[in-house]
Each structure stands twice: as C-alpha cells, then as structure tokens.
Amino acid sequence: xxxxxxTTSAAARVRARLSTRAASLVALLIAVLWTTPTFGxxxxxxxxxDEIKSTxxxxxxxxxNLTLENYQEVxxxxxxxxxxxASFLINSIVITIPSVLLxxxxxxFAAYGLAWLNFRGRDWIYIGIFALQIVPLQMALVPLxxxxxxxxxxxxxxxxxxxxxxxxxxxxxxWFAHTCFALPFAVFLLHNFMAELPHxxxxxxxxDGATHGQIIRRVVLPLVAPALAxxxxxxxxxxWNDLLVGLIFAxxxxxxxxxxxxxxxxxxxxxxEWQRLTSGAFVSVIIPLVVFLSMQRYFVRGLLAGGIKG
Amino acid sequence: xxxxxxxxxxxxxxxxxCGSSQETPQATGGGDAASAECQPYAxxxxxxxxxxxxxxPIRDKEADLFQENWKTFSECTGIxxxxxxxxxxxxxxxxxxxxxxxPDLAFFPQPGLLARFAKAGKLKPAPPEVEKLTDEGWxxxxxxxxxxxxxxxxxxxxxxxxxxVWYSPKMFQENGWQIPKTWxxxxxxxxxxxxxxIKPWCAGIESGDATGWPATDWIEDVILRDxxxxxxxxxxxxxxxxxxxxxxxxxDKVGAILKNDKYVxxxxxxxxxxxxxxxxxxGVPITEGKCAMHRQASFYANFWPxxxxxxxxxxxxxxxxxxxxTSSKPVLGAGEFVAAFTDRPEVKAMQQYLATADHANGxxxxxxxxxxxxxVDLAGAQNPIDKLSMEILRDPQTVFRFDGSDxxxxxxxxxxxxxxxxxxxxxxxxxTVLDDIEKSWPKS
Numbered sequence: 001x002x003x004x005x006x007t008t009s010a011a012a013r014v015r016a017r018l019s020t021r022a023a024s025l026v027a028l029l030i031a032v033l034w035t036t037p038t039f040g041x042x043x044x045x046x047x048x049x050d051e052i053k054s055t056x057x058x059x060x061x062x063x064x065n066l067t068l069e070n071y072q073e074v075x076x077x078x079x080x081x082x083x084x085x086a087s088f089l090i091n092s093i094v095i096t097i098p099s100v101l102l103x104x105x106x107x108x109f110a111a112y113g114l115a116w117l118n119f120r121g122r123d124w125i126y127i128g129i130f131a132l133q134i135v136p137l138q139m140a141l142v143p144l145x146x147x148x149x150x151x152x153x154x155x156x157x158x159x160x161x162x163x164x165x166x167x168x169x170x171x172x173x174x175w176f177a178h179t180c181f182a183l184p185f186a187v188f189l190l191h192n193f194m195a196e197l198p199h200x201x202x203x204x205x206x207x208d209g210a211t212h213g214q215i216i217r218r219v220v221l222p223l224v225a226p227a228l229a230x231x232x233x234x235x236x237x238x239x240w241n242d243l244l245v246g247l248i249f250a251x252x253x254x255x256x257x258x259x260x261x262x263x264x265x266x267x268x269x270x271x272x273e274w275q276r277l278t279s280g281a282f283v284s285v286i287i288p289l290v291v292f293l294s295m296q297r298y299f300v301r302g303l304l305a306g307g308i309k310g
Numbered sequence: 311x312x313x314x315x316x317x318x319x320x321x322x323x324x325x326x327x328c329g330s331s332q333e334t335p336q337a338t339g340g341g342d343a344a345s346a347e348c349q350p351y352a353x354x355x356x357x358x359x360x361x362x363x364x365x366x367p368i369r370d371k372e373a374d375l376f377q378e379n380w381k382t383f384s385e386c387t388g389i390x391x392x393x394x395x396x397x398x399x400x401x402x403x404x405x406x407x408x409x410x411x412x413p414d415l416a417f418f419p420q421p422g423l424l425a426r427f428a429k430a431g432k433l434k435p436a437p438p439e440v441e442k443l444t445d446e447g448w449x450x451x452x453x454x455x456x457x458x459x460x461x462x463x464x465x466x467x468x469x470x471x472x473x474x475v476w477y478s479p480k481m482f483q484e485n486g487w488q489i490p491k492t493w494x495x496x497x498x499x500x501x502x503x504x505x506x507x508i509k510p511w512c513a514g515i516e517s518g519d520a521t522g523w524p525a526t527d528w529i530e531d532v533i534l535r536d537x538x539x540x541x542x543x544x545x546x547x548x549x550x551x552x553x554x555x556x557x558x559x560x561x562d563k564v565g566a567i568l569k570n571d572k573y574v575x576x577x578x579x580x581x582x583x584x585x586x587x588x589x590x591x592x593g594v595p596i597t598e599g600k601c602a603m604h605r606q607a608s609f610y611a612n613f614w615p616x617x618x619x620x621x622x623x624x625x626x627x628x629x630x631x632x633x634x635x636t637s638s639k640p641v642l643g644a645g646e647f648v649a650a651f652t653d654r655p656e657v658k659a660m661q662q663y664l665a666t667a668d669h670a671n672g673x674x675x676x677x678x679x680x681x682x683x684x685x686v687d688l689a690g691a692q693n694p695i696d697k698l699s700m701e702i703l704r705d706p707q708t709v710f711r712f713d714g715s716d717x718x719x720x721x722x723x724x725x726x727x728x729x730x731x732x733x734x735x736x737x738x739x740x741x742t743v744l745d746d747i748e749k750s751w752p753k754s
Contacts, residue, residue: 247398248402267397268369
C-alpha cells in the first residue's frame with residue numbers, strides 16, 4: 001500500500017484506455033460473438049422440428065418459418081413424459097426457494113456469532129468452516145444418500161433413523177442437501193461483511209439495551225443487505241441450474257424432480273428428439289433471467305463492496 | 311426474518327409429516343372391480359397397498375408405453391408401480407446402490423454392469439417362476455446373459471437386432487439389384503452400385519460423448535462372422551487380445567467399406583465425414599437416392615424423416631447383414647434385463663409379469679417393440695421391421711450374441727473402443743488403433 005499513487009495512476013491509465021471508442025467497439029464485438037450461439041438457439045426454438053434437424057438456424061433468414069409448436073410440446077405435451085415442463089417448473093420453484101432461504105438464515109446467525117460473539121475457539125471454528133469449501137460436493141453424495149435411506153448407526157447401534165420419505169417428501173432431502181453444500185460459502189461471505197461493520201455500532205446498540213436478536217435484526221441485517229442479496233442470487237442460480245443434487249436426492253419422477261432432470265431426459269432414449277431441447281432451454285432460463293434482472297442492482301453493489309474491501 | 315423463520319418451520323413440518331404422508335393406492339384389489347379384466351392377473355395374487363420402484367434407462371415415449379401397458383396389472387394386483395427413467399443410468403444406479411437406496415427392479419441394458427452388481431452380492435437371484443418363463447421363452451444364448459457364475463438373476467425384456475442393412479427397396483428394384491446372401495455378394499453389389507456413380511454406403515458415428523459406437527458395432531458384426539461365436543466370446547472376454555492378427559483382419563474388412571472413398575460417404579462427402587455425421591442422420595441420404603445402404607440396428611426405423619414408409623415395398627427397409635456363407639446366421643443385438651435388488655412378494659410378482667409373453671404382446675400392441683420371447687404373437691408386431699427382427703431372433707439357425715462393447719469393461723467398451731474407432735475413421739491405421747485399445751484394457 002506504500003506505492004498507492006503509482007497504482008492509482010496505472011489504474012487510471014488502464015481505465016482511460018478502456019473507455020476509448022476502439023475499446024468499446026471491441027467490447028461490442030465480443031458481446032455480439034458471445035451472444036450469437038444463444039441467439040441461434042432462440043431462433044431455432046421457434047423453427048419447425050424438421051427444419052431444426054436438417055438445416056442451420058441461419059437459413060431462417062432465407063426461408064422464414066416460425067412456429068410455437070416446440071414450446072407447446074415441452075410445456076404442455078400430452079403424454080406423461082414428453083415435455084410437461086410446466087409441472088417440473090413448479091418442482092424447481094419448490095426446491096429452489098427453501099434451498100436459498102434456509103442457508104441464508106442459518107448462515108446469517110452463524111456469521112454473526114462468529115464475528116461478534118467472543119468465545120473460545122471461535123477462529124478455529126471459522127477456519128474449519130472456511131476449509132470445508134474445498135470438499136467437493138461429489139464426495140458427500142453417497143454418504144448423504146445413505147444418511148437419508150439408512151440413517152446413522154455406529155457399531156450396530158442406530159443413532160439416527162432413516163428418513164423414510166414418500167415421493168413428495170424427497171423435497172426435504174434436496175433442501176437439506178443444498179443447505180449443507182451452501183453453508184460454508186455462505187458463512188464465509190457473510191462473516192467477511194459482518195466483521196467489517198464498525199465496533200461503535202454494536203456498542204451503541206448494546207448500550208441502548210438491545211439483545212443479540214435485536215442487533216441482528218435492526219442493525220446487522222439491513223447493513224449487509226447487499227451481501228445477502230449477492231449470496232441469494234448465487235445460490236438461486238446454482239440451485240436452479242443444479243442437475244446432480246436434484247437427480248440423486250429428488251429422483252426422476254414427476255412428483256419431485258426439478259426441471260433440469262426433466263431437460264436431461266427430454267431428448268428421448270436415443271437422443272432423437274433433441275429439437276425439444278431448444279425450447280426447453282429457454283423455458284428453463286426465464287425465471288433465473290427475471291431474478292437476475294430484478295436484483296441486478298444488488299448484485300453489482302455486492303460485487304463492488306467485496307472488491308473495495310479487499 | 312419472519313419469512314425465514316416461516317421457511318424453517320415449514321421444513322420441520324414437512325419432515326415430521328412425511329411418516330404419515332398418504333400414498334393413494336391405485337386400487338385395493340376389490341374382487342368386484344372389473345373381474346373379467348383382472349382374470350389373467352389372478353395368478354399374481356393380491357398385494358394391496360404395496361409399491362414397486364423401477365429404475366431404467368428407457369425414457370420418454372417408450373417409457374410411457376411401458377407404463378400404459380402395466381396399468382391393468384397394477385390395478386388388478388394393487389401394486390403401485392413407480393417408474394423412473396434416466397439418461398445417466400450407468401452412473402446413477404451405482405450411486406443409489408452404494409447409498410443404500412436401490413430401486414426394487416432395474417432394467418439393465420448392459421449384462422456387464424448386471425454382472426458387477428451380482429458379483430457384489432447386491433442382486434437377488436430370480437425366483438424359480440421367472441427362470442421357468444425364461445427357459446420357455448428365450449434361447450439359451452439370451453439366458454446366458456442374465457446368468458452370473460451359474461446363478462440366474464435376470465430375464466430379458468426388450469431386444470433390438472443390430473445386424474441390419476437399411477436400403478431402399480425402390481432403388482434396388484429399379485436397378486435390378488438383388489439382396490445379397492453372403493458377404494462376397496455384398497461386396498460385389500457394392501462395386502456394382504459404385505460403378506453406377508452412386509456411393510453404395512453411408513454412415514454416421516457422431517453421438518456426443520458416445521461418438522464412435524456405430525463403428526464398433528460394425529467391427530463386432532464382422533468379428534462374430536469371421537471368428538465365429540466362440541471366437542467372439544473369447545475376444546469379448548479378452549482371451550483373444552485386441553490387437554490379434556485375426557481381429558486386425560476383421561477391422562480391415564470393415565475398412566474395405568468404411569474407409570473406401572469409392573464406397574462412402576453417400577450424401578455427405580469423403581470418409582472423414584463419417585466421424586462428423588450424427589448417427590441419427592447417417593442413413594437419411596438413402597431417402598434422397600444419394601446412398602444405397604446403411605448398416606444400423608432395427609431401432610433406426612424411428613429416425614427416418616417423417617412420412618417415410620418402412621416396409622418391404624415402401625421407401626426403406628432392412629435386410630440381414632449377410633454372413634460369410636448361408637449355412638449359419640450370426641446375429642448381433644442388444645436388449646434389457648430385469649434384475650431385482652429386493653425380494654418382497656410384490657417385486658417377485660412384477661418380475662414374473664415382465665417375463666411373460668403377455669407383457670410383451672401388450673407392449674407391442676401400443677407401439678414399436680421387439681422381444682426375443684418365442685411365445686410372442688408375431689401378428690401383433692407394429693411394423694414390418696419389428697416383425698423381421700423377431701423372425702430373425704427366433705430362427706433356430708440364429709446364433710445370438712450381445713453387443714460386445716456392452717460386455718467389455720467400461721474403460722474399453724464405453725471408452726477407448728469408441729475413441730479408437732473414431733480416430734481410425736479419421737485416418738489412423740488399424741494396427742496403431744488396436745494396439746492403443748489393447749494397452750487400455752484394465753489389468754486385474
């Protein structure tokens with residue numbers, strides 16, 4: 001930090017160079033290149049089945065031919081497994097909302113406790129939670145599955161019973177799994193934000209007679225709102241797009257499977273119905289897109305807050 | 311925060327409430343409900359309020375038809391059947407079994423995978439009724455694939471014939487070409503067609519992660535013909551090395567077609583275009599008159615453009631990929647096997663029902679389906695190609711062998727063999743490719 005002035009000027013120079021017209025043009029070009037495949041997919045999703053399979057999307061311009069058939073088929077297809085994305089969409093929402101709120105709630109409490117309560121071993125616990133982030137999710141799948149289906153027993157003594165869930169009860173498994181996998185990162189992120197809050201605020205609240213519960217609710221949570229929003233968006237996109245956890249813990253039946261699982265099955269046993277994936281992809285992207293656009297403000301603020309702090 | 315608290319309470323409610331969650335039984339097996347309809351299912355007994363879960367790689371339309379077919383069985387016996395189809399069967403079944411959450415029944419498309427679970431002691435041996443049905447319905451060739459170390463575990467379900475060459479009956483008739491009866495006739499015919507200025511063969515082996523598998527089928531078909539059924543078994547079990555001169559000769563025999571620029575790739579371009587053409591589209595040029603023959607399994611009937619008539623007098627049909635001579639009829643094919651992870655009475659009843667010819671007949675009525683069961687009524691076949699497949703499968707002259715890449719260790723059968731064949735099409739020479747595959751065979 002001693003060479004603060006040269007770095008700022010270097011940054012300023014980079015900034016000046018990046019805001020020239022040529023740089024903007026390059027950025028625009030990259031953006032167009034980047035979006036072209038998505039645009040092609042979007043266009044394909046409106047083309048008739050036979051054309052999708054036989055010609056590229058660019059031939060659309062020579063021979064425009066639009067249809068909503070693909071959307072009709074994937075959303076409301078009549079057979080019990082072709083399409084019907086509409087009902088899987090509900091499953092995805094049912095899975096996603098608690099899977100975002102649960103870790104958010106637990107992590108806020110944990111982060112507050114680790115940042116502002118003084119107890120022995122606090123730092124070690126924090127380091128332990130932080131370190132858990134490096135455990136790959138895949139390693140925990142089989143143990144977690146047997147935890148659900150067989151319970152926990154040590155040396156023949158049953159400590160926890162099996163969950164014995166029905167079809168829809170499987171949602172609870174998915175919530176539990178997503179919450180477990182999200183907590184280390186959530187605690188880490190929120191702890192960093194909460195630890196940055198000034199001491200004076202807490203002391204003032206304490207002097208005014210606020211309990212820890214009131215401090216969390218009235219002081220801490222409003223101040224870390226951008227961080228909460230950032231984590232919520234990350235977690236939302238992660239859970240919404242997740243296939244692995246959903247496939248293993250929610251299963252593949254229409255009662256509980258999320259949309260990603262359905263999308264993966266939709267091309268048919270031999271992959272010959274792959275044209276459905278074009279419209280399926282766009283149906284699955286609508287809700288995350290709405291969430292992202294409506295919360296974009298927090299997202300950018302959260303990223304900036306993190307950046308400045310470091 | 312209030313919202314969060316509500317979420318947590320909701321979870322608690324769901325968790326505690328699950329024990330009592332209701333599963334509406336399909337029917338409690340009342341004797342008065344459509345007793346005539348239930349007559350054929352009386353032998354399976356009543357199992358009110360029971361549930362059987364099935365895990366399978368078959369999904370989408372075909373899965374619907376299966377479920378529709380066993381609806382009456384389910385209503386009459388009171389067994390609720392939960393069917394789950396997945397595209398990740400091979401990996402998922404392992405995770406579910408390891409996690410203590412296996413399905414009751416699984417449809418295994420690979421006997422090799424089935425054998426692995428059987429050897430690990432996870433599978434229940436098939437009940438005697440199922441074994442009896444299998445002995446009656448299927449040839450010993452089929453039963454062998456459901457048997458591991460002398461114990462019979464799984465009865466076959468569906469089947470597909472891979473030794474087929476698709477062609478256009480119209481094109482053949484107009485030019486006066488005859489369907490070849492031996493391999494030599496096939497090669498002579500190829501030359502005749504090539505002399506007319508039409509590329510005789512077209513192929514496509516692109517299939518995402520599994521790119522290359524259609525080429526491995528070609529090789530397997532020729533090895534089955536040249537080395538004989540016993541030689542084929544030895545090759546699959548790695549008693550004959552992958553780079554054995556005999557295997558090399560067989561691969562070169564395929565190369566005489568697939569790597570011959572005079573013969574391929576009708577409608578698409580030079581030899582290398584085979585690697586980039588999707589297998590679903592491999593045979594389509596036949597309908598455009600740009601290609602004469604396409605070797606692919608019976609299920610290719612589903613891939614023709616809409617409006618293509620699949621029949622002996624239609625737009626496309628298939629003939630049996632000929633053997634070296636007419637005395638024997640080696641057939642390469644595939645299918646599923648129904649294995650049980652549990653042995654509750656309702657699971658056994660379901661397993662038994664799936665092994666009957668009645669199940670196959672019912673399934674066939676609903677949509678395209680092939681069963682190797684000899685008791686199946688051929689008149690019920692949905693289309694001529696299904697019928698031809700079943701005729702070939704039950705022909706006493708037929709020697710049936712399962713797709714070898716499904717029997718080999720996955721590292722080879724679903725890995726280096728596919729990749730090696732793709733590299734081979736792309737110009738690598740036979741010996742290098744076979745040496746590489748040989749090296750990749752797991753040592754244990």
